[in-house]
Amino acid sequence: MSVAFGVIGLLMLFWFGSAQALEHAQVVCEVRTMGKTYWVDANPTLDRYHVAATPVSKRFRFRLLVSGTEQRIDSIKIDVQATTERQPILVHQATLLPPFAPVPALLNGENRVYSPEYERELWYRCQLGPTPTEAVSLRQRLSNQTTDDPTAPPPKRVAARDTEPSVSMLFAGDIMLDEIPGRLIKRGRDPLAAVAKQLAGADIRIGNLESVVSRVGQAEPAKPYAFRAHPRVLPILARHFDAVSVANNHTGDYGSLAFADMLAKLRSAGIQAFGGGTNLASAHRPLIFERNGLRIALLGYNDFMPRSFEADTDKPGSAWASEADIRADIRTARSEYGAHLVIPVMHWGVEYEPFANPHQKELAHLMIDAGADAVVGGHPHVTQDIEIYRDKLIVYSLGNFVFNGFNTVSTRTGWLLRLKLSPEGVSDWTILPVRLDRSGRPKLLLGYR
Numbered sequence: 535m536s537v538a539f540g541v542i543g544l545l546m547l548f549w550f551g552s553a554q555a556l557e558h559a560q561v562v563c564e565v566r567t568m569g570k571t572y573w574v575d576a577n578p579t580l581d582r583y584h585v586a587a588t589p590v591s592k593r594f595r596f597r598l599l600v601s602g603t604e605q606r607i608d609s610i611k612i613d614v615q616a617t618t619e620r621q622p623i624l625v626h627q628a629t630l631l632p633p634f635a636p637v638p639a640l641l642n643g644e645n646r647v648y649s650p651e652y653e654r655e656l657w658y659r660c661q662l663g664p665t666p667t668e669a670v671s672l673r674q675r676l677s678n679q680t681t682d683d684p685t686a687p688p689p690k691r692v693a694a695r696d697t698e699p700s701v702s703m704l705f706a707g708d709i710m711l712d713e714i715p716g717r718l719i720k721r722g723r724d725p726l727a728a729v730a731k732q733l734a735g736a737d738i739r740i741g742n743l744e745s746v747v748s749r750v751g752q753a754e755p756a757k758p759y760a761f762r763a764h765p766r767v768l769p770i771l772a773r774h775f776d777a778v779s780v781a782n783n784h785t786g787d788y789g790s791l792a793f794a795d796m797l798a799k800l801r802s803a804g805i806q807a808f809g810g811g812t813n814l815a816s817a818h819r820p821l822i823f824e825r826n827g828l829r830i831a832l833l834g835y836n837d838f839m840p841r842s843f844e845a846d847t848d849k850p851g852s853a854w855a856s857e858a859d860i861r862a863d864i865r866t867a868r869s870e871y872g873a874h875l876v877i878p879v880m881h882w883g884v885e886y887e888p889f890a891n892p893h894q895k896e897l898a899h900l901m902i903d904a905g906a907d908a909v910v911g912g913h914p915h916v917t918q919d920i921e922i923y924r925d926k927l928i929v930y931s932l933g934n935f936v937f938n939g940f941n942t943v944s945t946r947t948g949w950l951l952r953l954k955l956s957p958e959g960v961s962d963w964t965i966l967p968v969r970l971d972r973s974g975r976p977k978l979l980l981g982y983r
């Protein structure tokens with residue numbers, strides 16, 4: 535049986551003391567699925583690497599690893615495995631390293647793991663307590679905070695009181711506007727009508743444009759799929775998106791002339807592009823949004839062949855995900871463009887693989903280490919796992935968003951990622967799963983708003 539999973543994660547820890555001066559620190563997690571609640575706790579004073587694991591219904595296994603000593607916690611790792619007929623597979627992973635503060639956001643939410651194959655959701659949240667004796671009161675405190683069964687309808691989010699400026703940013707996965715979506719637009723229809731409200735509700739809306747938009751150029755002979763959308767799709771795209779990444783394996787399908795033509799057409803339609811440009815320097819230039827005094831830089835990179843689509847000193851094309859360039863671009867976004875936040879948008883991974891591979895993880899960690907505030911990816915046509923690394927969010931793949939030609943549940947399930955950004959980083963995030971119909975049009979899954 536081939537099993538593909540999507541994962542929704544959101545992790546929350548309430549911090550009661552400083553990371554350096556904890557005594558008898560202990561982590562308690564409340565886990566719910568299918569109407570039942572499970573408790574998992576781990577205490578590093580019992581064991582330098584304390585692992586607590588428990589089966590959670592027939593579908594999942596929840597594992598918590600806390601390493602540390604009486605004086606301090608060195609790391610908290612959480613993973614959720616889905617139970618399959620063959621073997622358990624990892625569907626969610628979060629790694630938290632000190633200092634756990636000062637971005638409380640990623641540590642004070644609800645974590646949700648969603649499997650598109652089973653359509654089952656696991657929900658959890660954890661707290662860190664200073665002494666094991668408080669474990670019971672922690673459980674009580676957690677229990678008092680929840681009255682709903684979160685695994686039935688999606689949990690209602692309690693809006694944090696805003697004391698500082700915040701900006702909402704929405705990320706959509708792969709958008710292909712050739713073929714059926716293109717024909718729908720030709721007939722005056724809007725393939726994004728069913729998600730228009732969600733898109734309109736965000737301050738900044740970003741997608742990955744997985745087709746060139748032009749009437750010129752020749753299809754690359756070596757490519758099995760070449761997508762070229764008619765420029766008539768641009769008003770629809772402009773209606774729903776502020777900017778698109780052009781760093782992917784399809785914007786070059788009709789050559790660099792068509793690519794350059796697309797850049798000009800996007801600009802005149804009022805859509806900004808990033809991750810590509812008329813030459814190498816502009817392909818690596820960050821796209822800056824300024825909202826409520828917050829300057830946010832977006833960078834886009836393609837990490838999937840062919841490399842022939844790459845920009846060069848005198849050739850239009852996309853930005854390639856070279857490690858040295860990524861590090862330099864993140865640094866430049868802050869130093870020269872005055873960005874408060876930097877978010878790389880990646881095109882990477884293996885198609886139909888439900889989990890990020892070691893190369894993706896290495897690149898994502900490199901970006902966070904270089905100063906990125908979050909990393910958002912796509913390309914595999916399915917959603918992939920979510921990781922929290924050094925307190926920063928990594929969503930490895932958002933899956934498809936507008937794309938016909940797919941027939942499985944996992945390839946027809948995509949995510950809209952909603953980020954709340956504050957000067958300190960990502961202060962909250964939510965995933966809205968969508969299901970694509972036969973024509974490749976997204977619609978929110980039942981219960982999501």
Ligand SMILES: [Zn+2]
Nearest residue numbers: 782783784913
């Ligand atoms: Zn792709």
